[in-house]
Amino acid sequence: MRAWRFHETGDIANLVLEETDVPALERGEVLVRLKCASLNPADRYLVQGQYPRAGTPPFTPGRDGSGIVLHAPSGGRFREGDKVCILGGLTGVSAQGTLAERCAVPEEWLSPIPEGWTFEQAAAAPLVHLTAWRALKVCGGLTHGETVVITGASGGVGTAAVFLAKACGAHVIALSRDTAKRKTLEAMGADETVDTNAPALEREVRKVAGDAPVSLVIDTLGGPFLEKCLRIVGSHGRVMVVGLLAEVTSEITLGLLIHKNIRVQGLSVSAFTPDQAQQAWAEILACYEKSSKRPIISRIFDMEEVQDAFRHLKEGPLGKVVIRIEDH
Ligand SMILES: NC(=O)c1ccc[n+]([C@@H]2O[C@H](COP(=O)([O-])OP(=O)(O)OC[C@H]3O[C@@H](n4cnc5c(N)ncnc54)[C@H](OP(=O)(O)O)[C@@H]3O)[C@@H](O)[C@H]2O)c1
Incomplete structure (x- = not known):
């Protein structure tokens, strides 16, 4: 072969x-x-x-x-x-x-x-949807109506996370550096999109989030973006560290974690047992069954x-x- x-x-x-x-x-x-x-x-x-x-x-x-x-x-x-x-x-x-x-x-x-x-x-x-599901639901505890920010939203994990978060009833803010991709993400169902490289990213996200605090951030970028995620997420928010496409190390302000009571969690799709992966896959497919999307x-x-x-x-x-x- x-x-x-x-x-x-x-x-x-x-x-x-x-x-x-x-x-x-x-x-x-x-x-x-x-x-x-x-x-x-x-x-x-x-x-x-x-x-x-x-x-x-x-x-x-x-x-x-x-x-x-x-x-x-x-x-x-x-x-x-x-x-x-x-x-x-x-x-x-x-x-x-x-x-x-x-x-x-x-x-x-x-x-x-x-x-x-x-x-x-x-x-x-499979791999990107199971990762996104683990980040959103299993570890992130996403509930209906919460506001979620997704970095690297145009990527494999990102597009899966946008679809699944919408299917779970979240308000989704998707980040991408590219104008054309931001338009496509909106067409795919993201409620709002923001340029990842906006100089005042936190302010831009807050502007589109309106009065609702950001409860959950799915970060696929790491590096300098982790600190930005800590600034974006609201009090008692959760930040799920999924990837490190930007850089493998991050410097973060610990005071932000403490004063905002933020939970930062790393996660790996490999942590699923076969039974858990089969169960999560069934839940993912149930989201697709209710939609005409692929x-x-x-x-x-x-x-x-x-x-x-x-x-x-x-x-x-x-x-x-x-x-x-x-x-x-
Ligand atoms: N924890 C796990 O179990 C797990 C599982 C799967 C993947 N991952 C990790 O998650 C990350 C994303 O995976 P993926 O499959 O979604 O990747 P991908 O398909 O390559 O897409 C990631 C997106 O991130 C953006 N991006 C890339 N480099 C960037 C940079 N330097 N600064 C800002 N934005 C950047 C790009 O979007 P724009 O051009 O639109 O900005 C790109 O389309 C990777 O690090 C991967 O290894 C982890």
């Missing part, structure tokens, strides 16, 4: 498309013939050797994927020919990932492709174009970057 692999960590150019063996199945694993995968910034960190618990090279990254079951354990939940997507686990972290024609995935981390969804949508959605895809690349796809991801796409592994 063909797979994108790196033999040494370093530049993303270390990823090469090559022939390798079809993975041997371990107990409880399903062999998936992949149709689509999608990229996450973590895939780049992994190739660069900056990701904890990464697999030993030669290694195939890729955490998200959808495809068709080729072999499944007898008596299990899946049969040959079932259409499935991957909800999480160690695939593309320490176990070989989805930028390949075949992937061995523990049965407990698979789910049927949602009714009416394409392989592309099913490969695009996960946002920025662009679909062919299997041979993975390098271009990583470049597109780095430029800051609107929504997910999908790889079509096999025509369908």
